[in-house]
Amino acid sequence: MLSKPQPTTLSERISSLDFLRGIAVLGILLINIESFSYPDPWSPYKFGFDGTADTTTRFIVYLLAQGKFFSMFTLLFGVGFYIFLERLESRGLGLKVMDIYARRLLWLFLFGVIHAYLIWDGDILYHYAICGFLLFPFRSFRIGQLLLILLIPVSLLLYNASQSAAGNRKQFQAFTQAAGKSKTERSQADQQLIERWPNRTTPKAPDHSPIKVIRKTYFQSIATNAKHTQVHKGVIFYQGILFRTLIMMIFGIILYRLGIFQDYRSIKYYWPLTISFLIIALTINYLRYYHWTFDYFHPVKNTWQAWLFAFPKETLGLAYILFLNGLYQKYLSKIRFKPISSAGRMALTNYISQNVICGLIFYGYGLGYYNQLSRSELLWIVAAIWLFQLSASWLWLQKFRQGPLEWLWRKLSYYQ
Numbered sequence: 001m002l003s004k005p006q007p008t009t010l011s012e013r014i015s016s017l018d019f020l021r022g023i024a025v026l027g028i029l030l031i032n033i034e035s036f037s038y039p040d041p042w043s044p045y046k047f048g049f050d051g052t053a054d055t056t057t058r059f060i061v062y063l064l065a066q067g068k069f070f071s072m073f074t075l076l077f078g079v080g081f082y083i084f085l086e087r088l089e090s091r092g093l094g095l096k097v098m099d100i101y102a103r104r105l106l107w108l109f110l111f112g113v114i115h116a117y118l119i120w121d122g123d124i125l126y127h128y129a130i131c132g133f134l135l136f137p138f139r140s141f142r143i144g145q146l147l148l149i150l151l152i153p154v155s156l157l158l159y160n161a162s163q164s165a166a167g168n169r170k171q172f173q174a175f176t177q178a179a180g181k182s183k184t185e186r187s188q189a190d191q192q193l194i195e196r197w198p199n200r201t202t203p204k205a206p207d208h209s210p211i212k213v214i215r216k217t218y219f220q221s222i223a224t225n226a227k228h229t230q231v232h233k234g235v236i237f238y239q240g241i242l243f244r245t246l247i248m249m250i251f252g253i254i255l256y257r258l259g260i261f262q263d264y265r266s267i268k269y270y271w272p273l274t275i276s277f278l279i280i281a282l283t284i285n286y287l288r289y290y291h292w293t294f295d296y297f298h299p300v301k302n303t304w305q306a307w308l309f310a311f312p313k314e315t316l317g318l319a320y321i322l323f324l325n326g327l328y329q330k331y332l333s334k335i336r337f338k339p340i341s342s343a344g345r346m347a348l349t350n351y352i353s354q355n356v357i358c359g360l361i362f363y364g365y366g367l368g369y370y371n372q373l374s375r376s377e378l379l380w381i382v383a384a385i386w387l388f389q390l391s392a393s394w395l396w397l398q399k400f401r402q403g404p405l406e407w408l409w410r411k412l413s414y415y416q
Helices: 015-037 052-064 068-090 096-118 125-140 143-179 188-200 218-228 239-258 270-294 303-308 312-332 339-345 347-362 375-396 404-414
Strands: none
Touching (some): 015 068, 015 312, 015 339, 052 375, 068 096, 068 312, 096 125, 096 218, 096 347, 096 404, 125 239, 143 188, 143 239, 143 303, 270 312, 347 375, 347 404
């Protein structure tokens, strides 16, 4: 007789994963909040800079957080995907496993689309849902086969990085050739080349130009989201990060099957390997984000440097997973009061509520603090939201088994 699908009980949960998920969802806010705060958050010189303190703040935040917690969250999604299917299959559900899994991803996709149009156009959930469908065939592959599969997207991204460096070299060579001509020999194209390269390689002054309050009404916000969210035009995932997302999800499957989330000692020499990898990842990220923040006006022309800068977020995100997983199991697992783990159990609710709160703080239909705070001042807002979510998550789970959106997601996934 087939057993009826049931939500995961506390005894079945892998507590280290809840802790890691909590760290990831809280850490994502450090970067996501910039998209609510500034018109061009990725620029190393535009907006949010009032002096050395803000430049230093941005460097440290980007060194430690930019893309790292997203990479952690992505890896953990891969783990969750595998565990979900594993537990359904263990209950003898047959083809119903595929039905439930497909419904789960379909509803995640719809949650993401609703979130993108109504709250924030930077949503990642519908992208995750599509990647979840692409991930399905890999569930039965052996670890060695998964590692071989990883070589494909890794090689493609390294190739793209080398092509970018080659393009910069080509542009520099064209500039030097055009600059070497006398003024009478220069064509209009030569003149454009001469002007373009110095423009790329000249440090920029911080931009303090005033920016009008955007999204003055909630309906204006929805209209703006619709311009940036392209699902209604058939763009259902982010092309620029598709390979990176799949890489981290597959890494999640590999680490789970190695057993480290149940017992980190399943890998021999876990701590020496983890600490060594963490040091290497921090070094790569220091070089990458020092260049991005302080040396951005020197385009990368060397292929080896381009390759070194190809996976900074993923390497440090993976190092964080290994280090924090071991730290939790060795020292923190016996602590009864676990607000971070509570936040992880409500990761979907907390992710969306973060963006609701940020919209109310920065957009015109809320408090209107758009482009009003420096980079360092944003950290106080982040800390306040963290404190609220840690407290709210812990209190909510004292009375309920799941977060509200987690409960709804489960109901819709298992609906018959």
